[in-house]
Amino acid sequence: MLYRSALSVVAQLSVVAQLSVVAQLSVVAQLSVVGLLAMCFSSFVMADRPNVIVIMSDDQGGGDYGFLGNEVIRTPQLDQMRTQSTLLSHFYVSPVCAPTRASLMTGRYNYRTRCIDTYVGRAMMDPQEVTVAECLRDAGYRTGIYGKWHLGDNYPLRPMDQGFEESLIHRGGGIGQPSDPIGAEGKYTDPTLFLNGVETPMKGYCTDLYFDHAMKFIGQAVKEKQSFFTYLATNAPHGPFHDVPEDLYQEYLKVDFKPILINKRLNPQRLKAESDKLARIAAMITNIDQNVGRLLNHLEQLGVKDNTIVMYLNDNGPNSMRYVGNMRGMKTHVDDGGVRSPLVFHWPKQVPAGGELKPLCAHIDLMPTILDACQVPLPEGIKIDGRSFLPLLAERKTTWPTRQVVLQAHRGNEPQAFHNFALHEGRWKLVHPSGFGKERFTGAAKLELYDLGTDPQQRHDLASQRPEVFQRLKGAYQAWFDDVSSSRPDNYAPPRIVIGTDHEPVSVLTRQDWRHQSGRPWGADSNGFWLLESPAPATYDVEVIFHTEPKQGRAQITAGETQLEMQIDAGKKRGQSVRMKLPAGKFKLQVDVQFDNKVQGPHQVILTKVNG
Template identity: 30%
Template sequence: MSLLASDVRAASKDPAKPNVVILFSDDAGYHEFSLHGAELFPTPRINSIAANGVRFTNGYVSGTVCSPSRAGLLTGRYQNRFGHEFNIPPVYSETNGLSLEETTIADVMKQAGYQTIALGKWHLGYAPKFHPMERGFTDFYGFLQGARSYFPLDKPTRLNQLLRDREPVRPESFEYMTDELAIAAADYIAKSEDRPFFMYVAFNAIHTPNHVLQSDLDSLGGDTRQAKHRAMTIALDRAVGTVLDAINEQGIKDNTIVIFLNDNGGATGHDNTPLRGKKGSAWEGGIRVPFVMQWPGKIEKGKVIDEAVIALDIFPTIMKAAGVSESPGLPLDGTDLTPFLTGETKAPPHETLFWKSGANWAVRDGNLKLVVASGGSGKPELYDLSQDAEEKINIAAEHPDQVKKLESMYFQWKKDFPTPTWGGGKPKK
């Protein structure tokens, strides 16, 4: 019996080194994905990742806004530990960027023999020393700034220009950025041959500006802000499908880890139902995000995990999957999720998680969450998330001992943190 070319390619891959694809969306609302029951926002290709693997109902990111969240994901460490508490200002700087003392997951995967590819939005520094290819990535196709046009620019700046590795793409020539990043990802996957790859696809969708393909908008029959969000989400889901199809076409689905998550809670104007708050807040609506993962060769289909996980866990999980026992960098805050996902252990990945963004902060210990958030009372409020994920019923007055305990845990956690490197003024206690 003859083998298909895709079967030969799959057989030639080292199964001990799975490929890894992280699909990172931007600023979308919790209720703008049909995997959370949003009928207006059908996202079948994103849903398929959950169907083929696991959906985390209590999946978090470590930052309440874009740049800190990315810093946490790529280092596996609370970004507050190295002063990356706020968004990097959108001006060129030789000093503002992801700390050079930090080791990235791309550094580790590159050392393990992987081709390491970053696509899309960087938002971790503009000077050459902060460029993705100085932070562990072998390849880069994207832009350095935190936002840009979804369409080609005639006169881009050095911050928002499209780069191929380190060189500007001139002229910019593509139809729509969301589709373009997916096409680039599919091309890298098709050319991966025998070398395992680690791919970080950081879509700017569905961050502002609300640029849409007219064909996507026309399919919805409206031109409101919500319709534009829906059209941008249609494109995002289509792009995720393009990447998944490329993986399938290469015959490497069973040996490829795919993770999809959003970078923070939905921005103003987005739908975070049923969660309270939005981007920038320590309420659940600022930090709990769509978070799904598939690894058909390892994780059974259709799992739903209610225990809390965080984007910091991605680093140790894929590092261990690549056969690396320990990061050469500073101690990680994340946990390898594999034993938990395969049933090897039933212990929850985390007992306690923390967040800090200026005056907004929170600590979750088990199902109890103590939070101070913009728009709240200004005092720590206590919620039982197992009964009240919407954070409507403040039980602080009934449980003063728990308030004191969690507050003490939070202050102990942050006691050695440096002053934020940029933004936010003086750090708030």
């Protein structure tokens, strides 16, 4: 009781601190005796709250764990962690990266957040969303992110704008994409990362660097007796696969991967190529596993392991057709192999070791569970879709009311009802596996119904045999889609990048966040534009950057109603810029580059505000 009262007072004091001196005195005078006593114990309460670490790998897949029966890919540290933890074995995520991350951060379905795809401006989360990092930061936690954010690369969308006090990240959806810093493309080893927004060359392998910096952050927080929230989101084992831990790769080259291949009838040449790819993926996974062991040892040495929550999950299904236990599917699929992840929940002080929980849980539940464990209330007026599963972990016999969880993702600017979705309710799964790659499906939706309790591999469609269940779940899905699609006015409009502020005086615009217009989205022949917003008109140096050495040409820059032309010199990838006044308010920035009567877009554009 005193613990909750103290937290209430701490929350009140954070409000008091924002008021005038007279207002502060008025509010303090109204605090209860219990509240004042609780303030005396506030430092004790802060120290007693659990620390929280969320580790999420990228494209690992729900079967890439020794403790789930994978006999090829080695995960000894995670296997040991599982024996010391409780496993949520029916935990669901989205079929692709950014939607899972938006739901994890907000406790809300990603369709409520404007984050609906993985690139071309649709992996940007609305900055008005309230994140778990913001809630914990405001409650006195130190907050840090290390690795993959994938919810926006510019102000006000970056993790440092969304509650993280320290951030070491790459841009975009992964290293090796058009959002890479110029001159450091595709470097997993010795990458150029962004440390608190600053482009920073580093030495070492990317996963090792994330864990190194996270452990340093944790050590500093412990030294200063502060609770911490650490989000470790590796970009491994996401492709490209050219740069992996060499020692582990050489070990895995000697391994027979046929036991975990779904297609076992590959010709020798194809088998060799697939085995090489899997050796690279396995090397990245085992490297993550080694770092998890380092992290847990670090917590023990610091004396905080007992009261630190450590959660491990993957963000979607595996990035190849490989072992997923008794399921089917892979990344982008809405079959269980594409949307189910183990969640290992480690909290020695409160959660028994070795248990398994089977109730339906999902990524939308992480935020409310974390806040529940830390006894941090949701801000007033915030609507979330998830529910805390902490009572399941702590009490084991707590009833878990029947619920429905919907997972949907596909390409495009606006979701289509019934396209590439799955609705889960207990043992029932209603699914339309229409494919991730296109914005729309054509023809009638062929919905399928499965009883996962008896048919986890989804082999027997029961839609015609159980019409009452089929129709009920179909109606429930339509109600869900209508609800998430009306979360805010113009619900699926993409967020805008804000330029010209002290938060980000230099804005690097990349193809990750442009609105694709023509050609292949990231191809050399493609073109697009950026949706921007500026608080006031200002003058900028506009640098136009190319991925390869350009020919002689011309570029037309359009910013709202303003246009300007510049010459493009042959052979210069960088250093070609022009000074231009950009308008206030919302506008579209487009750069049309003409080479030999063909028009394309630039690789990147850098806007540097000119002072004075």
